[in-house]
């Protein structure tokens with residue numbers, strides 16, 4: 023049986039859901055790396071992986087693990103240095119997978135070094151791909167070494183479908199979609215008469231939101247997904263080129279208040295205004311959807327009032343839908359629809375990417 027070495031960056035909701043049966047040689051959280059002592063022969067055992075999940079879901083740090091067995095903890099700069107050592111040892115020889123399930127932009131440098139050392143990269147984290155265009159070029163310079171299906175539409179095969187259409191020589195002229203599981207869920211729950219602050223907390227509890235839900239409510243998370251798709255279609259743009267509509271005001275932003283303050287005190291202040299917007303749309307037979315549109319050189323995201331009975335208007339819960347128009351799919355678009363957020367579907371997308379890449383290393 024083939025064994026696929028993996029180093030997991032990020033052990034949050036998504037990372038813990040991987041339920042990995044791969045040879046996991048290391049796991050990082052924001053401060054530490056836990057790695058096996060003998061990188062070439064050993065792996066993190068199932069019991070230890072379960073213990074890690076327990077510790078991380080209780081909110082503790084990896085470094086609080088008591089019984090390390092044949093492993094070692096590395097902290098801060100030592101952790102980053104050790105990841106590079108592991109990548110040098112296993113990158114070219116085994117195609118070690120660096121699986122980034124964090125929500126951090128700080129992993130970018132590590133990933134670029136990993137690529138230079140022959141590693142494969144799998145991302146649920148959108149931030150490395152939505153940094154400057156030159157960084158996107160670097161990460162995707164050898165498409166055989168990178169997969170990032172879970173960055174758009176969680177486990178839905180959005181990127182695989184787009185790359186397949188493009189590689190058949192069929193030019194894609196337009197993509198339109200609803201790409202936020204959180205905003206889709208929030209809007210459809212509001213349509214059912216629930217209160218904004220309550221449904222945002224529910225979306226967080228269900229694992230749909232980003233670690234900071236303002237990334238979703240401020241439109242940045244959808245903008246990042248739009249940017250990844252636009253870049254795949256050849257647009258040479260950056261995040262600043264995409265205008266976003268935010269559901270919260272500037273004075274509730276990350277520079278002004280903490281995530282907890284926003285959730286507990288900021289959100290209730292928005293209940294009335296958001297509820298009214300939804301009611302105004304409903305009075306005209308419409309619903310609100312956060313729409314992403316990529317066409318020609320345009321890439322836009324924003325809140326729109328849409329008829330209840332159009333494909334985007336009919337979406338319920340955390341479902342996403344993406345319509346792809348090309349020469350072949352001109353009048354009848356290629357449509358991908360289904361659960362667009364959640365730890366389990368996202369982790370399934372990451373696992374499928376890891377397995378897919380290994381064809382290179384038979």
Ligand SMILES: NC(=O)C1=CN([C@@H]2O[C@H](COP(=O)(O)OP(=O)(O)OC[C@H]3O[C@@H](n4cnc5c(N)ncnc54)[C@H](OP(=O)(O)O)[C@@H]3O)[C@@H](O)[C@H]2O)C=CC1
Nearest residue numbers: 032033034035036051052124125126146147233363364368
């Ligand atoms: N949930 C979903 O539906 C989907 C999520 N995604 C993406 O998956 C990613 C993970 O989401 P989720 O699991 O909910 O997030 P969590 O906040 O639950 O977990 C993030 C993990 O990453 C770790 N981390 C943070 N910074 C670093 C760093 N610099 N180096 C290594 N590890 C780091 C955190 O460590 P610590 O525990 O110490 O804080 C934590 O373990 C996000 O990028 C998200 O956009 C993509 C598609 C869908």
Ligand SMILES: N[C@@H](CC=O)C(=O)O
Nearest residue numbers: 202203204230231232
């Ligand atoms: N927070 C995101 C999760 C997937 O990227 C969303 O709500 O869609």
